[in-house]
Amino acid sequence: MFLFLIEEAVRDLRRGGRVAASAVLLITLSLAALGAFWVLSLNLGRVVAQWRDRLRVVVYLREEPAPGTADELLAKLEAVGGIQRMRYVSKAEALQTLRRQLGGQASLVAELATNPLPPSVEVTPAPEASTPAGTRALVQRLSTLPEVEEVQGGTEWVERLAEFQRLLQRIGLAVGAVLALAAILAVTTATTLVLHARRQEMEIMRLVGASEMVIRLPLFLQGLAQGLAGAAVAVGGLYAAYRLALPALEPLLSFTLGLPRATFFSPSEVAVLLGGGALLGAFGGLLAKGGRPA
Amino acid sequence: MIQLQHVFKEYRVGPVKVTALADVSFEIDKGEFTVLAGPSGSGKTTLLRLLYRDEVPTEGEIRVAGYEVTRLRRSNIPQLRRAIGMVFQDAKLLPGRNVYENIVFVLRVLGTPRREIAPRVMQALKAVGLSARAQALPAQLSLGEQQRASLARALVKEPALLLADEPTGNLDEGIAEEILDLLREIWNRGTTILLATHRATLADQLKRRTLVLERGRLLKDKD
Numbered sequence: 001m002f003l004f005l006i007e008e009a010v011r012d013l014r015r016g017g018r019v020a021a022s023a024v025l026l027i028t029l030s031l032a033a034l035g036a037f038w039v040l041s042l043n044l045g046r047v048v049a050q051w052r053d054r055l056r057v058v059v060y061l062r063e064e065p066a067p068g069t070a071d072e073l074l075a076k077l078e079a080v081g082g083i084q085r086m087r088y089v090s091k092a093e094a095l096q097t098l099r100r101q102l103g104g105q106a107s108l109v110a111e112l113a114t115n116p117l118p119p120s121v122e123v124t125p126a127p128e129a130s131t132p133a134g135t136r137a138l139v140q141r142l143s144t145l146p147e148v149e150e151v152q153g154g155t156e157w158v159e160r161l162a163e164f165q166r167l168l169q170r171i172g173l174a175v176g177a178v179l180a181l182a183a184i185l186a187v188t189t190a191t192t193l194v195l196h197a198r199r200q201e202m203e204i205m206r207l208v209g210a211s212e213m214v215i216r217l218p219l220f221l222q223g224l225a226q227g228l229a230g231a232a233v234a235v236g237g238l239y240a241a242y243r244l245a246l247p248a249l250e251p252l253l254s255f256t257l258g259l260p261r262a263t264f265f266s267p268s269e270v271a272v273l274l275g276g277g278a279l280l281g282a283f284g285g286l287l288a289k290g291g292r293p294a
Numbered sequence: 295m296i297q298l299q300h301v302f303k304e305y306r307v308g309p310v311k312v313t314a315l316a317d318v319s320f321e322i323d324k325g326e327f328t329v330l331a332g333p334s335g336s337g338k339t340t341l342l343r344l345l346y347r348d349e350v351p352t353e354g355e356i357r358v359a360g361y362e363v364t365r366l367r368r369s370n371i372p373q374l375r376r377a378i379g380m381v382f383q384d385a386k387l388l389p390g391r392n393v394y395e396n397i398v399f400v401l402r403v404l405g406t407p408r409r410e411i412a413p414r415v416m417q418a419l420k421a422v423g424l425s426a427r428a429q430a431l432p433a434q435l436s437l438g439e440q441q442r443a444s445l446a447r448a449l450v451k452e453p454a455l456l457l458a459d460e461p462t463g464n465l466d467e468g469i470a471e472e473i474l475d476l477l478r479e480i481w482n483r484g485t486t487i488l489l490a491t492h493r494a495t496l497a498d499q500l501k502r503r504t505l506v507l508e509r510g511r512l513l514k515d516k517d
Binding site (some may be wrong): 001201206214 | 346356369371372373374375376377380386388391399400402403404405411451
């Protein structure tokens with residue numbers, strides 16, 4: 001019986017022709033849009049998590065402490081409270097780090113007459129001071145010390161990034177929802193046309209005593225197949241775009257956001273997209289009207 | 295097999311009430327061959343549609359093949375229809391499927407095991423003398439052959455009751471005679487038959503019990 005229902009669904013898909021194909025295309029577009037925003041948001045989420053974890057406050061000093069007095073200075077800084085760890089970075093070490101970061105262009109550093117970089121202390125806030133307000137207060141306390149030239153850092157830009165990620169998620173959901181609605185309507189239209197085309201079959205089915213389930217299930221399966229096909233094309237397209245963009249995108253992400261590798265969906269996330277597409281299609285198939293009830 | 299008690303069927307067309315059947319009562323026993331005769335518009339088709347629950351009576355009780363048709367739940371209608379074979383004036387064959395596939399379609403819809411399908415279809419085709427035309431599309435068949443295919447489709451599910459609504463209506467007399475012969479053969483094998491026709495001569499020719507409807511009323515019930 002199930003084989004028969006599948007055969008009928010395939011026959012209906014063929015009958016759906018261009019309308020069925022455009023329904024698949026709309027499902028592809030809706031899920032591709034949703035998926036693109038999702039994959040962007042996933043990677044941005046990783047950036048946010050990574051930067052939250054790496055949160056540092058950098059205290060730039062007016063002058064390098066005299067040899068043997070660095071520990072004394074660190075103790076003074078620690079006394080302001082809300083600090084988990086500290087590391088003193090001398091002018092020489094800062095220059096070394098810059099040289100490393102410049103890579104191929106490190107020779108530029110050799111042209112400098114003097115070392116322009118200030119000595120600094122990298123401060124990791126204690127967990128209770130890691131909130132935007134806590135970090136702001138810590139920065140303020142550190143700024144009041146006479147040895148301190150400037151204090152940089154805080155969670156505000158990370159929080160702004162997180163806010164941007166949430167905005168991206170919302171835009172993705174909104175665009176995806178509008179396109180999903182269009183996709184459902186397209187599947188419903190395609191299925192309604194099929195219903196008209198198979199009016200005679202349905203009449204015979206009802207007359208000979210087929211249950212409504214047997215009559216409607218091919219429509220459901222047809223919508224499901226359209227949805228699944230659309231989702232598979234969307235996932236395939238997104239993966240192709242990801243692979244194509246990766247060589248250009250990765251160095252940029254690494255340099256600007258410190259993200260070493262852009263990731264694609266995990267198998268379970270791919271399954272969610274495929275399942276979503278199948279559900280969209282099946283729902284569209286079930287919404288179709290046109291058959292006369294028994 | 296069939297029992298009707300004081301059955302009325304009225305339709306409303308805007309403010310106008312049209313009576314299709316008025317106080318119709320009769321019984322048909324298992325194994326009977328009954329003719330339902332009457333001119334066009336007398337209520338024959340309405341009556342048949344009430345029997346397979348395509349319509350619900352305005353009033354009255356109907357029993358068919360052990361089912362209380364008037365009280366039947368929507369979900370149980372398919373069970374009633376599985377017990378009934380139906381043949382119409384137009385053969386209602388599916389144009390995109392050949393004769394064999396048209397008949398297979400019924401068995402597949404009803405979930406018949408695969409191994410049973412081919413023998414039963416061949417048997418039904420043989421019973422109506424259409425084995426040689428199994429691969430023909432409906433458009434390639436004569437009207438008589440189309441009606442035979444329609445009969446084979448009704449018989450393949452081995453119904454206890456066969457309802458035939460003007461099955462010879464589109465056929466000339468010679469072909470109509472062949473269809474009637476087939477119906478007699480089917481009846482001889484034990485199937486209860488109710489044949490609706492507007493041809494008075496045909497009812498006389500069959501020499502079977504005849505129920506005569508006129509303007510929705512049962513005028514005569516003669517053996």
